[in-house]
Amino acid sequence: MAEFMSLSAAIAGAVRDGDTVAMEGFTHLIPYAAGHEVIRQGKKDLTLIRMTPDILYDQIVGMGLARKLVFSWAGNPGVGSLHRVREEIEAGRLAIEEHSHAAMANAFEAGAANLPFAVFRGYKGVDLPKVNPNIRSVTCPYTGEVLATVPAVRPDVSIIHALKADREGNVMLEGIVGVQKEAVLAAKRSVVTVEEIVEDFGPRNANAVILPSWTVGAIAKVPGGAHPSYAQGYYKRDNAFYIAWDKIARDKETFLKWMDENVMNKGPESFEAHARRFAVAAE
Amino acid sequence: MTDHTPNEIMTIAAARLLTNEDVCFVGIGAPSAACNLARLTHAPKITLIYESGTLSTRPSVLPLSIGDGELCDTALTTVSVPEMFRYWLQGGRITIGFLGGAQIDRFANLNTTVVGPYDAPKVRLPGGGGAPEIAINCGQIFIIMAMGQRAFMEKLPFITSLGHGTGKGSREALGVKTRGPTQLITDLCIFEPDAETSELTVTSIHPGVTREQIQANCGWPVKFASTVKETRAPDTTELTVLRDLHARTKAAHAA
Numbered sequence: 236m237a238e239f240m241s242l243s244a245a246i247a248g249a250v251r252d253g254d255t256v257a258m259e260g261f262t263h264l265i266p267y268a269a270g271h272e273v274i275r276q277g278k279k280d281l282t283l284i285r286m287t288p289d290i291l292y293d294q295i296v297g298m299g300l301a302r303k304l305v306f307s308w309a310g311n312p313g314v315g316s317l318h319r320v321r322e323e324i325e326a327g328r329l330a331i332e333e334h335s336h337a338a339m340a341n342a343f344e345a346g347a348a349n350l351p352f353a354v355f356r357g358y359k360g361v362d363l364p365k366v367n368p369n370i371r372s373v374t375c376p377y378t379g380e381v382l383a384t385v386p387a388v389r390p391d392v393s394i395i396h397a398l399k400a401d402r403e404g405n406v407m408l409e410g411i412v413g414v415q416k417e418a419v420l421a422a423k424r425s426v427v428t429v430e431e432i433v434e435d436f437g438p439r440n441a442n443a444v445i446l447p448s449w450t451v452g453a454i455a456k457v458p459g460g461a462h463p464s465y466a467q468g469y470y471k472r473d474n475a476f477y478i479a480w481d482k483i484a485r486d487k488e489t490f491l492k493w494m495d496e497n498v499m500n501k502g503p504e505s506f507e508a509h510a511r512r513f514a515v516a517a518e
Numbered sequence: 519m520t521d522h523t524p525n526e527i528m529t530i531a532a533a534r535l536l537t538n539e540d541v542c543f544v545g546i547g548a549p550s551a552a553c554n555l556a557r558l559t560h561a562p563k564i565t566l567i568y569e570s571g572t573l574s575t576r577p578s579v580l581p582l583s584i585g586d587g588e589l590c591d592t593a594l595t596t597v598s599v600p601e602m603f604r605y606w607l608q609g610g611r612i613t614i615g616f617l618g619g620a621q622i623d624r625f626a627n628l629n630t631t632v633v634g635p636y637d638a639p640k641v642r643l644p645g646g647g648g649a650p651e652i653a654i655n656c657g658q659i660f661i662i663m664a665m666g667q668r669a670f671m672e673k674l675p676f677i678t679s680l681g682h683g684t685g686k687g688s689r690e691a692l693g694v695k696t697r698g699p700t701q702l703i704t705d706l707c708i709f710e711p712d713a714e715t716s717e718l719t720v721t722s723i724h725p726g727v728t729r730e731q732i733q734a735n736c737g738w739p740v741k742f743a744s745t746v747k748e749t750r751a752p753d754t755t756e757l758t759v760l761r762d763l764h765a766r767t768k769a770a771h772a773a
Contacts, residue, residue, distance in 0.1 A: 263585050307645060307647055309644050312546060313546055313547065316642075324642045325641075333645055336569060336599070336646075337603040340600040343600065344604075355604070355608060356608050356655065357608075360680035360683050360692045361677050380693065410596065411590050417598075417600060474583075474586075477583070
């Protein structure tokens with residue numbers, strides 16, 4: 236049952252050392268503020284799951300808090316490498332379990348559906364199954380077609396950023412919704428940060444993604460909590476920061492200095508001002 | 519008009535291959551530029567789909583990432599990522615998958631995973647993303663890539679997505695029913711798979727480019743078709759629309 240609390244209490248209560256953690260968001264609604272709180276609390280030996288690890292996982296990996304990354308595309312979209320992640324993989328210090336997007340999307344769905352594995356048409360004629368023993372196959376009992384399988388994703392904790400919660404603790408997100416619903420439903424525990432808490436969602440699209448309060452763990456209000464990612468209808472993506480990150484993360488010392496100034500010595504309240512610069516004009 | 523860059527003619531030549539009837543799964547970067555150029559010129563009704571879930575999107579600037587808000591704001595509808603990969607891609611609703619890559623071989627297999635051994639990489643690349651399933655589940659595949667010795671490889675260190683495997687018949691042997699790569703558009707020329715062998719063969723050379731130049735930028739002995747066309751030079755409209763698109767994009771992302 237959803238419980239409202241501060242972000243620090245939410246992370247302290249839900250995330251433990253050694254946990255398997257999914258912080259999802261497909262470009263949109265990436266839970267930066269919550270991820271930074273994980274870093275500040277020094278949660279370690281984490282197995283990080285995400286289809287598209289971007290700057291947030293670059294930051295967590297660069298701070299030495301992850302032992303393994305489960306992913307399908309690790310990069311700074313449209314910009315280049317995640318330099319901290321890349322350096323750790325190339326040095327052999329970060330274990331990886333690599334998939335394709337289709338495999339991970341199916342694996343999250345299988346997790347939400349309480350199935351042990353996902354089945355799909357994929358991975359034909361490629362090398363990933365040779366290096367990832369979790370990629371296997373099954374023969375269709377009806378047609379004989381050989382289909383790819385991957386284990387369901389079942390995180391200890393999933394962390395997402397949503398648009399709104401109502402007073403009852405129901406959570407709503409719209410726009411590019413990625414795999415966040417599946418991530419929360421597949422996880423044992425969840426933390427949701429939201430832009431705002433409202434009395435009632437009011438008139439809304441009947442097909443908006445709603446996570447009922449009884450499927451959600453902790454909720455913390457953090458306006459701007461997705462910056463430099465974005466929140467549909469609230470603020471736009473800070474593309475200039477994604478471009479600037481390339482230079483910040485390229486050098487370890489520059490990276491650590493930036494983290495010290497902008498994460499270790501800041502709190503979730505700093506996100507509101509960042510996001511305000513990209514606010515979607517009221518219409 | 520001849521004052522175009524190699525990158526511009528690559529994008530323009532790729533855009534020309536697209537039509538109003540196509541349903542196109544768009545990769546970020548050069549594929550996105552080509553698809554939107556087609557939409558803004560001769561193919562206004564083309565259906566563009568990005569893997570973030572946006573169906574029939576009409577962005578006014580090119581997205582920096584595959585999930586920029588611009589894509590959702592201008593889409594007919596936006597679906598979840600599992601639905602995108604299951605119903606739309608695997609469901610066989612996409613006619614053309616448009617891919618880029620870091621490295622390619624003569625049978626149009628692509629590597630975007632790693633340079634060097636997988637367990638001890640010399641260069642770790644971002645990985646496959648949607649490409650492994652785009653390559654087998656779209657009706658056909660267009661690839662857009664600039665040529666170079668480090669990109670056009672005799673042998674790939676890793677196969678991220680399937681082209682024509684080891685040659686004609688490879689896809690069928692794997693039970694794959696789609697056509698695979700049918701066009702490779704580069705900054706110097708256009709390749710198409712040979713009808714007999716499926717090996718990439720030059721069918722059109724961009725104006726001012728020589729066969730020697732193409733060979734010098736390719737890691738395998740290049741085959742040329744018996745009749746090789748000259749790619750039509752970009753016209754004023756194509757160049758103006760492309761440059762305007764890039765200028766708008768640059769201004770929007772610097773904001």
